Amino acid sequence: MKYDVIVIGGGPAGLSAAINVIQRGASVLCISTSPENNPLGKAEKIDNYLGLPGVTGKELLDLFSEHARKAGVELLRERVLSTFYNDGTWMISAGSEVLECSCIVFAGGITRGKPFPGEAEHLGMGVSYCATCDGMLYRGKDVAVIGFGEADKEEADYLEEIGCHVTWYEKPKKVQISGEGQVSSVTVDGTEKTVSGVFILRPSLAPTSVFPELEMENGYIKTDRAMKTNLPGLYAAGDCIGRPLQVAKAVGEGMIAGQNAADEAKGRNK
Ligand SMILES: Cc1cc2nc3c(=O)[nH]c(=O)nc-3n(C[C@H](O)[C@H](O)[C@H](O)COP(=O)(O)OP(=O)(O)OC[C@H]3O[C@@H](n4cnc5c(N)ncnc54)[C@H](O)[C@@H]3O)c2cc1C
Numbered sequence: 375m376k377y378d379v380i381v382i383g384g385g386p387a388g389l390s391a392a393i394n395v396i397q398r399g400a401s402v403l404c405i406s407t408s409p410e411n412n413p414l415g416k417a418e419k420i421d422n423y424l425g426l427p428g429v430t431g432k433e434l435l436d437l438f439s440e441h442a443r444k445a446g447v448e449l450l451r452e453r454v455l456s457t458f459y460n461d462g463t464w465m466i467s468a469g470s471e472v473l474e475c476s477c478i479v480f481a482g483g484i485t486r487g488k489p490f491p492g493e494a495e496h497l498g499m500g501v502s503y504c505a506t507c508d509g510m511l512y513r514g515k516d517v518a519v520i521g522f523g524e525a526d527k528e529e530a531d532y533l534e535e536i537g538c539h540v541t542w543y544e545k546p547k548k549v550q551i552s553g554e555g556q557v558s559s560v561t562v563d564g565t566e567k568t569v570s571g572v573f574i575l576r577p578s579l580a581p582t583s584v585f586p587e588l589e590m591e592n593g594y595i596k597t598d599r600a601m602k603t604n605l606p607g608l609y610a611a612g613d614c615i616g617r618p619l620q621v622a623k624a625v626g627e628g629m630i631a632g633q634n635a636a637d638e639a640k641g642r643n644k
Contacts, residue, residue, distance in 0.1 A: 385413075388611075411523050417431030491549075520543045
């Protein structure tokens with residue numbers, strides 16, 4: 375099935391975009407990693423969101439998610455790894471699935487943490503971002519899984535189930551990936567381990583690794599006032615497009631991006 379719009383990111387900007395796509399009469403899928411990874415969930419008290427003073431970040435996120443669910447937004451809990459555009463259609467690779475749409479709203483928040491030394495050089499040569507996609511390649515082999523939350527531990531358990539010998543590392547401080555061509559070892563917080571593969575399960579990837587041709591400005595995605603980026607049919611909203619990094623701004627930009635993406639997908643504003 376081809377969706378009119380796929381939203382990447384299930385925070386305030388992404389959920390607002392998805393609800394507005396539905397309200398514009400277009401079909402939508404929202405893909406996001408587990409809500410436990412969402413930074414808003416860590417906010418103890420939010421006092422500047424209109425009409426809901428004193429709400430916790432988790433309460434606000436639950437309210438947004440419930441609103442999206444009731445509006446009919448379809449949610450997929452996956453990590454988007456890459457995209458490909460051809461002749462009016464975007465192909466999105468999320469976990470082991472490939473999905474199609476006319477327009478995308480990217481609302482992935484800000485990327486926390488830099489790539490580890492050795493990560494980029496060994497991508498596809500022992501470094502993977504997806505246990506379900508690449509796990510079978512490592513059956514019977516030693517692998518390291520670097521995770522940042524409980525949902526990531528489930529992916530490590532899955533690798534163990536299919537026969538990988540897993541060493542699990544949660545939120546390590548220092549990681550070095552080594553090997554001549556193919557990965558041969560990983561050093562985590564000072565201890566080296568011989569491994570054939572390293573699975574890195576970050577909640578968010580840098581936007582330019584998902585969209586290599588994307589234009590950035592001062593570290594944020596560059597958009598116009600319609601939230602349109604330099605790439606065809608690609609909109610962006612929320613923290614990923616710049617300051618202030620706040621919920622109200624994310625919700626407003628999500629609305630603009632969602633409405634415009636829906637209109638473009640439906641051929642209303644070509
Ligand atoms: C401790 C703390 C306190 C805060 N307090 C306040 C406050 O008082 N008031 C206020 O207005 N704001 C506050 N904020 C900021 C607020 O949380 C953010 O501005 C807001 O969450 C941004 O929304 P967003 O949708 O742009 O991004 P996010 O909320 O970051 O959502 C992005 C989502 O997309 C997911 N994602 C990213 N990449 C991918 C991918 N490749 N595939 C699948 N999913 C992906 C991420 O995992 C994340 O769940 C606070 C933030 C923190 C951390």
